[in-house]
Amino acid sequence: MKIYQVDAFTDKPFKGNPAAVCILESEPPVKWMQDVANEMNLAETAFLVPKDNGYKLRWFTPESEIDLCGHATLASAHILWEKGYLGKEEEAVFDTKSGMLTARYNEGWIELNFPATPEEKADVPPELIEALAVNPVYTGKSVFDYIIEVESEEVVKSIKPDFTKLMRVQMRGVIVTAQSSRYDFISRFFAPEVGIFEDPVTGSAHCCLGPYWRKKLGKDKFIAYQASKRGGMLKVQVSGERVLISGKAVTVIEGVLSNT
Secondary structure, X not given: OEEEEEEEOOXXXXXXXEEXXXXXXXXXXXXXXXXXXXXXXXXXXXXXXXXXXXXXXXXXXXXXXXXXXHHHHHHHHHHHHHOOOOOOOOOEEEEEOOEEEEEEEEOOEEEEEEEOOOOEEXXXXXXXXXXXXXXXXXXXXXXXXXEEEOOOHHXXXXXXXXXXXXXXXXXXXXXXXXXXXXXXXXXXXXXXXXXXXXXXXXXXXXXXXXXXXXXXXXXXXXXEEEOOOOOEEEEEEXXXXXXXXXXXXXXXXXXXXXXX
């Protein structure tokens, strides 16, 4: 069984967000997939099983299976094209827990077609604000995550969360965002409950960020940057109830996985 490590949302090795991609002939037990994800110890490991109309795709953190992951989907599409499983003119079609997702190759960029997950204004637990030590401009919640806008990109970059407090908040994760001078907006994403203290670049968070900044800025297309230590740039386009998220990817490791 082939397994690859891909840096997603970057065109340079050792930047962006690393994901493992495992291509299988048939679907293995869930425990085995969870064990592999724990062994890889990356934010996400993607498992692909061929189907008549594409691939079944599942995502696992080192701790649990999740419903939606952008960077591991981008990494999966990248491997399918790079290793010849699909021609670059072919669309990658994925059957997932979040429905049918697609990706297409577009002049060196991989464009993901994801469902929008818009936020609604909501109060957040006081311990979440205490853990981040910020003064929010806005707080809301999507189907997956809390979202907090702060006053400046400098605040986003300077956050040093108290993860002990953050782990007490029941959530998948929290998005912290602000408008940017160089990009349309920047963000960071923290998800300790699912085993990811800070995710380097989070495609699925932009399913919420795109609709949020469309309301704020009155436009549909954005250049975004996730300001983690590794960092990564994304193109984001809101199209009705879908969000098109584009990025690049680089394969850094290729190996053979033992099925023992």
